[in-house]
Amino acid sequence: MHPHPFGRRVAVIVLAVLLVVAGCARSDDHPAAAPPTPPADPALVQTATGTVRGVVAPDHRLFAGIPYAAPPVGPLRWQPPAPPQAWPGVRDATRTGPRCMQDASDLEMGRQTSEDCLSLNVWTPPPAEGKRAVMVWIHGGAFINGSSGIYDSRWLATRGDVVVVTVNYRLGALGFLAHPSLGAPGAVGNYGLSDQQAALRWVHDNIANFGGDPDAVTIAGESAGGMSVCDHLVAPGSEGLFRAAIIQSGPCQAQLALPDAQRASVDYARDAGCADPRTVAACLRALPAEKLRKPVWYYRIGDDALSGPVTGTTVLPTDPMKEIAEGRAAKVPVLIGTNHDEFTLFVALEYLRLKKPYTEADYPRLLSQTFGRDAAAVATHYPLSRYGGSVPLAYSAAVTDGVFACVADRMTEGLAKEDSVYAYEFNDRGAPAPDPLRTLPFPVGASHSLELRYLFDIGGAPPLDPGQKVLSDQMIDAWSQFVRDGRPGDDWPAFDGQEKRLSLRPDGSRVETNFDLTRQCPFWAGLQE
Secondary structure, eight states: OOSSOOBHHHHHHHHHHHHHHTTTSOOTTOOOOOOOOOSSSTTEEEETTEEEEOEEOSSOEEEEEEESSOOOOGGGTTSOOOOOOOOSSEEEOSSOOOEESOOGGGGGGTOOEESOOOEEEEEEOSOOSSOEEEEEEEOOSTTTSOOGGGOOOHHHHHTSOOEEEEEOOOOHHHHHOOOGGGSSTTOOSOHHHHHHHHHHHHHHHHGGGGTEEEEEEEEEEETHHHHHHHHHTTOGGGTTSOSEEEEESOOTTOOEEHHHHHHHHHHHHHHTTOOOTTTHHHHHHHSOGGGGOSOOOEEOSTTBEEOSOEESSSSSOSOHHHHHHTTOSOOSOEEEEEETBTTHHHHHHHHHHHTSOOOTTHHHHHHHHHHGGGHHHHHHHSOGGGGTTOHHHHHHHHHIIIIIIHHHHHHHHHHHTTSOEEEEEEOOTTOOOOGGGGSSSSOOOSBTTGGGGGTSOOOSSOOOOHHHHHHHHHHHHHHHHHHHHSOOOTTSOOOOTTOOEEEEOTTOOEEESOHHHHTTHHHHHHHHO
């Protein structure tokens, strides 16, 4: 299989994921609830750069839109994040900050975007004696869209009794362009990852004033956020900033090497009108931010494309998959899992875009675009006959297994050599989905991102039914328990020689041990050799 299995067409589909799943969600600037620790007024909290006033509800508090770094504009564009500037008086922290600059299609939803976007939101339970454990949430969106404001974290703060911090970070070209003229050798690209590290340092320095424990931080994320967590497990600058990690649906093998990223970045700059090596850095930094909404696509093999983190840099020197396999990742407890039907969401979005179904004749083309020379072998292992002749379901099953499930299986095995690992598969085939996904000629099932509705109040889909609400409560309890002590509860066994995983189901979760066989992981491992 290609080192980067998303074809260009597949990567473009990824661009739309958060736009549908989060685009149907509540507005980024909705008031919510949660701020500080006692002074007299629980809505006021002192940070290292000034006082913030948040929103106080009976059962939680919210401090929103707090800057954790200086605006990355002008000469600070494509530079590591600089410390935030202090402010006088009391800063309003009742609304989330703008999204980071992203694809122009996001503007159709009326969401405010800005290059000045490096802010975070802090959700807390009511003030109390002692310090609560902290979860720092890194949003998904293929490193090209999304924001921290989507994730209403009241349930984790109230039922879970933990502090939750959700973070914005630079996206697309502004977050990951690796043009060699932008810095010293190896010091380009990965500005978005550096932002996340700056946010973790902010948490370490400030979270105690919000009632959080700076020594009890868990980093967590889904999709691109999960990939980011993988990177922090091996990134030197992240060492010591967290004590546990949660990886949800993170295809962590999709990392690009610096030389390939630099070539694509040179092409990007040329297309933007900045081709002269003597002036390219100044030219790029002088461009209006509006001209930099288009992501930088990193081309690898044929049509394979990727935007996001770059290995071989000072921020991310080595490939996290290799480091994990060889036991050199951070030795911390990890909670890791995937969804049963990850890729049906991407196929569904492509179907809605094209307004026509895939036919049997499309199947070889889809596999070739995604798996290249391995397409024929994949077709043999995922015949249409096994999926009732449905091209969407067969193709989704192949990509789900090859890109998500078996990658997570390899990571889980590697991480379990070093510390406690708890694995899951989200398996609610009737999970609520946004309206457009409920009118398709094939089911999306337990698809990519749908587990988020069981942890966060995202909205934009039918409410959970009673059985799903029970599962949601169980997941909130397990995630928050893991944040508190590195174990998701007595009913969730550690991944061990029997490769135990918890299958999360609304009709009763259960331990399973045959995940690698049902997902054909030996077949996918053979393609890597």
